[in-house]
Amino acid sequence: MLLSKSFIPILRNNPSEAKIKSHQLMLRVGMIKQASAGIYSWLPLGFKVMKKIEDIVRQEQNKIGAQEILMPTIQSSEIWKESGRYEDYGEEMLRIKDRQNREMLYGPTNEEQVTEIFRSSLKSYKSLPQLLYHIQWKFRDEIRPRFGIMRGREFYMKDAYSFDVSDEEAFYSYNKFFLSYLRTFKRLSLTAIPMAADTGPIGGNLSHEFIILADTGESKIFTDKRIFDLNSNDTELEKKSLQQMRKKYEQYYSVTDEKFKKEEFEKVVSEENRLITKGIEVGHIFYFGDKYSKAMGASVDLPGGKKDFVKMGSYGIGVSRLVGAIIEAKYDDKNEIMKWPLSVAPYDIALLPMINKNDTSALDKAININKELIKNNIDSLIDDTEENFSSKLKKMNLIGAPYQIIIGKKSDGDLLEFKEIGKETQNLSLTKIIETIKKQKNSN
Ligand code: 5CA
Numbered sequence: 521m522l523l524s525k526s527f528i529p530i531l532r533n534n535p536s537e538a539k540i541k542s543h544q545l546m547l548r549v550g551m552i553k554q555a556s557a558g559i560y561s562w563l564p565l566g567f568k569v570m571k572k573i574e575d576i577v578r579q580e581q582n583k584i585g586a587q588e589i590l591m592p593t594i595q596s597s598e599i600w601k602e603s604g605r606y607e608d609y610g611e612e613m614l615r616i617k618d619r620q621n622r623e624m625l626y627g628p629t630n631e632e633q634v635t636e637i638f639r640s641s642l643k644s645y646k647s648l649p650q651l652l653y654h655i656q657w658k659f660r661d662e663i664r665p666r667f668g669i670m671r672g673r674e675f676y677m678k679d680a681y682s683f684d685v686s687d688e689e690a691f692y693s694y695n696k697f698f699l700s701y702l703r704t705f706k707r708l709s710l711t712a713i714p715m716a717a718d719t720g721p722i723g724g725n726l727s728h729e730f731i732i733l734a735d736t737g738e739s740k741i742f743t744d745k746r747i748f749d750l751n752s753n754d755t756e757l758e759k760k761s762l763q764q765m766r767k768k769y770e771q772y773y774s775v776t777d778e779k780f781k782k783e784e785f786e787k788v789v790s791e792e793n794r795l796i797t798k799g800i801e802v803g804h805i806f807y808f809g810d811k812y813s814k815a816m817g818a819s820v821d822l823p824g825g826k827k828d829f830v831k832m833g834s835y836g837i838g839v840s841r842l843v844g845a846i847i848e849a850k851y852d853d854k855n856e857i858m859k860w861p862l863s864v865a866p867y868d869i870a871l872l873p874m875i876n877k878n879d880t881s882a883l884d885k886a887i888n889i890n891k892e893l894i895k896n897n898i899d900s901l902i903d904d905t906e907e908n909f910s911s912k913l914k915k916m917n918l919i920g921a922p923y924q925i926i927i928g929k930k931s932d933g934d935l936l937e938f939k940e941i942g943k944e945t946q947n948l949s950l951t952k953i954i955e956t957i958k959k960q961k962n963s964n
Contacts, residue, residue, distance in 0.1 A: 521867070523903045523915075527564050530915055540736040542847035543668035545858060549918050551843070558665025558673030565866045565919065566843060570676065572864040573708060573842050574655055577678045580704040584696040584757060586651035586680055591633045593657050597623035599632040603815045609721060612660045626659035629722065631812050631834055634681045638830070639818035645685045648820065648830070649693055653680030655839060669840045670800070671738065676840035683830045685820065687809065690831040694726065694807050695762035697835040701730050701803050702752035702765075707964055708842065709861035710849055712802055713747055714769050718778035722834060724808025729776055731799035734848045739801045742780045744772040744789045776801075800845045807833040857942045858920030863964045867901040867921040868957055869893065872912050874928035875904070882927045889925065889936075889950060896954050917941065923957060 529550035538544040546552050551566025562570060578588065594616070600606035606613075614626040627633065634652060642650065655678045665673045682693035698714065705712035710732050717729040731739055747769065754765040773789050785794065810829040813819065819827045838845075850859045862868060871889060873882035886902050893900050901921060903912045909928070916924060926937040926945065935947040948956070 521899075521901050523901055524905055526901065528919065529563070530918065538668065540667050540670070540848070541851050541853045542670065542736075542844035544853070545847050545851055545918065546668055546844065549858075552669060554668075558662060558671070560669055560672065560674070568866040569843050569846075569860070569864050570840060573846075574676075574678075574839050576707050576863060577704055577837055577839060578655065580700045580707070581653050581678065581680060583703075584651065584700045586653045586700075588654065589637075589652050590654050591627070591630050591637070591656060593627055593659070594624050595627045595630075595633050597625055599636050599816065600625065603632050603635075603812055605632070605721070612662065614659050614661050627656075628658055628660045629677075629834070629836075630654070630656075630679055631681065631722065631832075632816065635812045635816045635818050635832070638683055639813075639816060642683075643821055645820045645822050648683055648685045649689060650683040651680060651693060651696070652683075653678060653835075667736070668844060670844040672840065675838065678837040678839055680835040682833045682835070683813075683818075684832075685822070685828070685830070687831055690807060690809070690833060691726075692759050692762065694805065694833050695759075695766050696757060697805050697833070698728065698766055699752075699754055699757070699762060701805065701835075701837070702754070704837065705730060705732070705802065706752060707863055708846060709863065710802070710842075710846065711748065713741075713743065713774060713799075715741055715743070715774045715776050716770075716779050717776045717804065719806055719808065722806045722808065723811045724806050724833075726807035728805050729801045730803035730805075731776070731801050732845055732849060733797060733799045734845070735798055736848060737798040737800040739799050740777040740780075741774070741795075741797060741799050742777070742785055743774040743795045743797075745793045745795045747772040747774050800841070800848060801838070802842055802845050803835075803837045805833065805835040852942065855917075855942070856914065857917045859941055860920045860922055862922045862957070862960050865920065865922050867919070868898045868961075869900045869923040869925065869953075870916040870919065870921040871900055871902040872909070872916060872924060872926045872928075873902070873904070874909060874926075875906050877906065886925075886927050889927075892950055892954065896958060898954065898957055923953070925953065 531548045534544045535547045550563050552560040616624045658677050659674050684690040712730040712732050714728040717727045719727045809831050813829040819829045871886040873886040875883050930937040934949050937945050938948045938953050939945040
C-alpha cells in the first residue's frame with residue numbers, strides 16, 4: 521500500500537482532548553474518529569488491528585470447541601422482562617421503540633438472547649455441553665465514556681455462553697474458557713492476570729477478571745507479585761489438567777477491589793510480595809448456574825425422566841478495548857514509537873524510500889521489493905512521499921509496523937538497511953528479511 525493513497529490522516533501533534541496514550545495515538549494516527557460521545561468510526565488502520573485481534577480471539581474460541589453464532593444488536597424487551605433484568609439494568613440500557621410501539625433495546629450483553637435460542641432448540645442432556653459465542657457490537661449508555669474506545673458507549677465484544685448439565689460440568693466449561701483466555705492474551709503479547717472479581721449485573725458467585733497492568737487502568741487490583749512469574753503454556757483440555765491449571769493461578773492472592781479484604785491480604789501475602797496497583801480489564805468470565813435458565817425456563821431432559829435447568833456461564837473479551845490496551849502496553853510515548861506485536865500490527869513492514877524529484881529509483885526499488893513481499897504474504901506500507909527522512913521515520917514509528925526497510929544510500933545492491941522498529945539497523949538481503957518475518961509470524 522502506498523502511503524499517499526492510504527486513508528491514514530496523521531496529526532502533527534497529540535490531540536489535546538486525549539488524556540491517555542492509547543487515546544492520543546489512536547486519534548493522532550487516525551485509527552478512529554469520534555462520531556459522538558463514546559461512539560467511534562474505525563478507520564483503516566484501527567480497523568485492521570481490531571480485525572486481527574478478533575481473528576486471534578476467534579481461533580482460540582474455536583480451539584476449545586466453542587461454536588460461533590451471530591445474534592442481533594437489537595433485542596426485544598420481552599426476554600429481559602422474563603429474566604427480571606429489564607428494570608434492573610437501569611439507565612445504562614439504550615431503550616428503543618419500533619413503529620409498532622414495541623419496546624426494543626440495543627443489547628448491552630446477550631445472556632437472555634442466547635438462553636432464548638437454547639430453550640427453543642435443545643431439550644436433552646445428550647446435547648450438552650454447548651459452548652456458543654459471537655463477536656458483536658454492544659451498547660451501554662455509560663455516564664462517563666472516556667479514554668476513547670477504552671470505555672466507550674458502543675464497543676465490540678466477544679461474548680460466549682456455556683450450557684451444562686451439572687455444576688461440575690459447568691466448572692469444566694469455565695476452566696476451558698479460563699485457559700483459552702490465557703492463550704488469547706499471550707498471543708496478543710499481553711500478560712493478563714486472572715483476578716477473582718465481583719459479578720455485578722451479570723450475577724452469580726464465581727468470576728474472574730483478566731487484567732493487564734497499566735497506570736491508566738480503571739481497575740484497582742491487589743495481588744501477590746509471584747502470580748506474574750507464572751507461565752501459561754498449558755494447552756491440555758482434559759478435566760484434571762484444567763483444574764490444575766486454575767489451581768496454579770489461584771494459589772496466589774489476586775483480586776479486584778470489590779473482593780478485597782485487607783485482613784486476608786495481609787495474612788496470606790508476605791509484605792515483600794504485596795502489590796497494589798491498577799490495570800485494564802480485558803476479559804471477564806462468570807458462572808451463574810441457573811440464574812437465567814430458571815427464570816426463562818431453559819431445561820433439559822435428564823436420564824430417568826427428570827428435567828433440570830441448565831447451568832450457565834458467560835465469558836467476555838473486550839475486542840475493541842484490546843486495541844487500546846495493547847497500545848497502553850506497547851507504546852513508548854516519550855520516543856513516539858508504537859511497537860505493535862506482529863500478530864496484530866496494521867502492517868508487517870514499512871518501506872522508506874528516499875525520494876527526490878529527480879531520482880525515483882528508490883521508489884522503484886521499494887515497489888519491486890513489495891512485489892516479493894506480497895508473494896510471501898507480507899503486508900507493507902510504502903512511504904512514497906517526498907518528505908525528508910526524519911519526518912518519514914517519525915510517521916512510520918507512530919504507525920508502528922514492527923519492521924522497516926530504509927531504501928537510501930546504505931541499501932545498496934542486494935543488501936538492504938533493515939531494522940526492527942526502535943532498534944539498530946542491520947544490512948540484510950531481502951531473502952533473509954522475508955525469512956525473519958515469516959519465522960516470527962509462524963511462531964504465533
Ligand atoms: N456478559 C458478560 C460476559 S460475556 C459481560 O458482559 N461481561 S462484561 O460486562 O465484563 O464485559 C466483557 C468485557 O467487555 C470487559 O471485560 C471489557 O473488556 C469489555 N467492556 C465492557 N464495557 C466496556 C466499555 N464500556 N467499553 C469498552 N469495552 C468494554
